[in-house]
Amino acid sequence: MIPPKDTPERQAALDRLTERARFVRLETVRLSRVAGAGHYTSSFSAAELFAALYYAVLDLRPDEPAWPDRDRFVLSKGHAAIGLYPVLADLGFFPPSDLDTYTRLGSPFGDHPDMKKVAGIDFSSGSLGHGLSIAVGMALGARIGERPYRTFCMLGDGELHEGQVWEAANAAGHYRLGRLVAIVDRNQLCIDGFTDDVMSVEPVEDRFAAFGWQTHRVDGHDLDAVLDVFDALPDDPDGPPQVIVADTVKGRGVRLMEFNPDWHVGNLVGADYDDVIAELQAGLQPMEAAK
Numbered sequence: 001m002i003p004p005k006d007t008p009e010r011q012a013a014l015d016r017l018t019e020r021a022r023f024v025r026l027e028t029v030r031l032s033r034v035a036g037a038g039h040y041t042s043s044f045s046a047a048e049l050f051a052a053l054y055y056a057v058l059d060l061r062p063d064e065p066a067w068p069d070r071d072r073f074v075l076s077k078g079h080a081a082i083g084l085y086p087v088l089a090d091l092g093f094f095p096p097s098d099l100d101t102y103t104r105l106g107s108p109f110g111d112h113p114d115m116k117k118v119a120g121i122d123f124s125s126g127s128l129g130h131g132l133s134i135a136v137g138m139a140l141g142a143r144i145g146e147r148p149y150r151t152f153c154m155l156g157d158g159e160l161h162e163g164q165v166w167e168a169a170n171a172a173g174h175y176r177l178g179r180l181v182a183i184v185d186r187n188q189l190c191i192d193g194f195t196d197d198v199m200s201v202e203p204v205e206d207r208f209a210a211f212g213w214q215t216h217r218v219d220g221h222d223l224d225a226v227l228d229v230f231d232a233l234p235d236d237p238d239g240p241p242q243v244i245v246a247d248t249v250k251g252r253g254v255r256l257m258e259f260n261p262d263w264h265v266g267n268l269v270g271a272d273y274d275d276v277i278a279e280l281q282a283g284l285q286p287m288e289a290a291k
Contacts, residue, residue, distance in 0.1 A: 018283070022280060040257060041260070045248040063092065069149050078124075081111070094118070129161075143175075156184075157195045181242045183243075184244070212241070215243050
C-alpha cells in the first residue's frame, strides 16, 4: 500500500496525502462553523497522521464497514473526531453531505464519535485515557479469533497522565501483542496547558520500552518520514507491540493557533474565518515563518 521511497509513485502518494491533510484542516474549520465551536488544534496536529493512516496504511472496505478482517482504528483522543469524519466520508463510509448536520439535534455526528451511529468508527471515545485499553482488547480478540488485522490507537500526549494508559501498556507488552500499534500525538499541549507543565511524560519512548514495546519517533508532519515508519513496522503477531511517538504542533497550519493553549476549543467568525481558510489553502509554511 505504501510505494517505495524515492520513486515517482511515492511522490504522487505524498502529493495526494499532503492534499488530504489540508482537506482535514479545511473541513475541521468548516464543521466548527456549523457547530459554532470546535477542537481545531487537536485535529490540525493529527492531520498528516489521519491522511497517512486512511489513504496509505489501514486495510478497510468502506462498502463493508463491519468486514471482520479490517484493521481497527481507535481514536482515543476522541475530540479530534471533527477531523476524522470528513476522511470517512471522503472514503465512502457515508455521504459527505451527511456532515452538514454535524452536532445538530438528532445528528449521528457528535463532538465525540459514536461507533453505534457512524460507519467506520470502531470505538465510542471521548473519555480520555481509555482507548489503549480498548485497543489491547481488540488485539487480543484478533489473536483469539485468528484474524490477521492490526489495531491502531491514536492517543493525545495529555492522556499519558492517566494511569490506565500505563496499565494497558503493561498488558500489551506482557501478551506480546505485535499487531498493536499505538500512535502518540505528541503535540505538547492539553486542555490545562503545556503537557509537561501539568506532569512530565518524557522520556516517552523509554517509558513504553520499559513495558516491552518497540519504539519509533518521527516528525508527525513529515509525511515521507511518517510513511517510512509505518512501512517499517514488523508484522509479527507474537512480537512486541509498537509505539510511534509523533512529534507534532498543536494547531499546525494556522499561525495564531500554533502552540497556543487558548485554542483548545474555539470559534472563528467573520474575517478571522476567511483569513484562516486562506492560510490553510496556501499549505503548511515553515515553522520559522509561522512564528
